[in-house]
Structure formats: C-alpha cells, structure tokens
Amino acid sequence: MFNRITSLGVALGRQLTLQNLQGELATLTSEVSSGKKADPSRELGVGVSVLYKLYTDVQQGDAIRSVGTMAGQRLETMQTALSSTGKLLGSMATVGLQAVNISPPGSQAIVATQARDTIASLATLLNTQVDGEAVFAGTDSGKAPMLPSSVGLAGIRAVLDASNAGLPLDETDVPALLTGMNDLFNVTVGPPPALSYENLFYTSSSKTGGAPSQIRIGAGETLNYDVRGDNPGFKEAFQALSLMSLLDAKTATGVDMLDEDAKALVLEKANSLLGKAQSLLTTVAGELGVKQQRLESVSDIQDKAVTAATAQINTLEGVDYYTASDRISSLEIQLKATYSITAKLSDLSLVNYLR
DSSP: OTTSOOHHHHHHHHHHHHHHHHHHHHHHHHHHHHSBOSOHHHHHGGGHHHHHHHHHHHHHHHHHHHHHHHHHHHHHHHHHHHHHHHHHHHHHHHHHHHHHHTOOTTHHHHHHHHHHHHHHHHHHHHTOEETTEETTSTTOTTSOOBOOHHHHHHHHHHHHHHHHTTSOBOTTTHHHHHHHHHHHHOOOSSSOOSSSHHHHTBOOSOOTTSSOEEEEEETTEEEEEOOOTTOHHHHHHHHHHHHHHTTTOBOTTSOBSBOHHHHHHHHHHHHHHHHHHHHHHHHHHHHHHHHHHHHHHHHHHHHHHHHHHHHHHHHHHBOOHHHHHHHHHHHHHHHHHHHHHHHHHHTOOHHHHHO
C-alpha cells in the first residue's frame, strides 16, 4: 500500500507543476516586456556585490555631477561679474587718463561722479547671488557681503575731513591723505577700525585667506577656490575709485577741498591703483578659469563613469531575449501538454481506472 501513489497525490503534484510552470512563464513574460531580470541578484549569486557596487558608483556619480553643475553655475556667474568689473574699471581708467592728459574744463568733476557710480555698480556686482547664495561672500554666502555704496563713500569723506582741518588741501597735505586712505583699505593687524574696508564696504565674516570655498569632485577629493569681495584686486579698485570720488569734494562754504595741485596728485595715485587693480583682477579671472576647466574636465569624467556603470548594470540586469523567448515557447508547450493530460485524466471514472 505504501508503494502505491494515490490519485490525490498525483493530482497535487500535477497542480504544483502547473503553478510552477505558470509562475515561471509569468516571470519570463514580464522580463521580456520590461527588458529587466526579475531577480538579478539570485542569478548573480556571490557576484551580486558587483551589482551593488555599480549602483553605489552611479549614486555617488550623480551626486557629484549635481554638485558640479551647481558649482559650475557659480563659477560662471563669478566670471561674468569679473568681466563686467573689468569693463567698468577700463572705462574709469580711460576717463582718469583723459583727465590727466587732456584736462577739459570740469573733467575732474566728471571723474568724481563716474567714480561714485562705478563704486555703486561694483558693490552690486559683488553682491551677485546664485540660488540665494552670494558668490563673492566666501563660506558666509547666506547674506550679501557688500554694504550700500553710500556707507563706504561717507567713510571716505570722513577720512578727507579728518585731514584738512576745514582748509583746502594743497600738494603738501596729499601724502597724509593718501596714507589715511591706504590704512583704511589695508588693515593687517587686529580687528578692523570703524573706518576700514571691512566696515565700510565688505562686511562678510569670510575673509580672503581663510577657509576656501570647496567643490566635491570625487571620493575624498575637492576643488578649492577663493575669490571674495575683499580680494586685493577689489580693494585696490575701491581705493582708486574712492580717491577719484574726492576730486569734486567741497567744504561747507562751497570751496574745493583739494586745490589743483592736490587734485593732480590724488588723480595720479588713483590711476596707478586702478592699473594695479586691473592687473590683479585679470589674474584672478585667469585662475578662476583654470578652476572652471578642471571642473569641466572632472564633470566629463564623471559623466563617462556613470554612463559606463549604468551600461554594466543594464548588462547584468538585462534579459537575453532569445534565451527567454525559447524558454517561454518551451513552457507553453509543457503547459499545453500538462493541461491535456489533466483533461484526459479528469474523464476517467472509477470503473475505467479499475480496468
């Protein structure tokens, strides 16, 4: 009796076979439809770690690409601002030289007016933001780094007022004025005083030479750059423009605060500083351009790495259409045969079975 297979056992076994065939057919049909294996990790076995590593590489690569794209926008915006700065300073240099060499009537007043306008324009450029972050504020990018130009101009006038004692300055008084202006723009020791570039123009807590701005370009690798509103090139530019802005300064009684000889010396110093500022900022733009090229190169490498890893994932997870189609055909034949046998057996009676 124990060696005889009961009809119930045969039926259960056949039902299990049908379920397995149907399940496999459904899985293969889904795989062929999607182009992806239903459970690639099962087929890979111990090699599944390779698949997980590829997914990790793609995720990291996508994150780095995203950061790189945003950083690229920041660097491009900074370059645009530096280009605009160069044009403004170039225009001021032309006006300043014309005032020295041609000296048409009222030219010094024109220089002073344009200098004040240029200071305001530079402050606006240095407050440029990308996605709500000030690009020239260093690591303290949550707020605008530059104060309104009126604050700085008021401080510059205070330096002039402190040097003339209510009397017009002549050429003998100019060295003291230039020293006071130089001290304002070049504080090197201790906290900056009230009349300083840090308190009149650039107020960000992130200073040049401190922790640089960083861009993640790979695992454990960063690209650093440091172009802030207190860069020496910007300081030289603001100092030159500040000196030029004083050329039309007057006392309370309407008298020029600088006589003609004093104006000539101040304008000469301003033109010299302006040329130095242009040179420094040209170097800054060039160095920033090198960073941009490096970032573009890394981005290209990341793109290729992500593309390669994605292709490998597709290979590991992809379905072999020919093999899957052959298997589907084979399963359909098996299912038809099983259904046919089941149908014939269901027609058998106990009498037929006993025969």
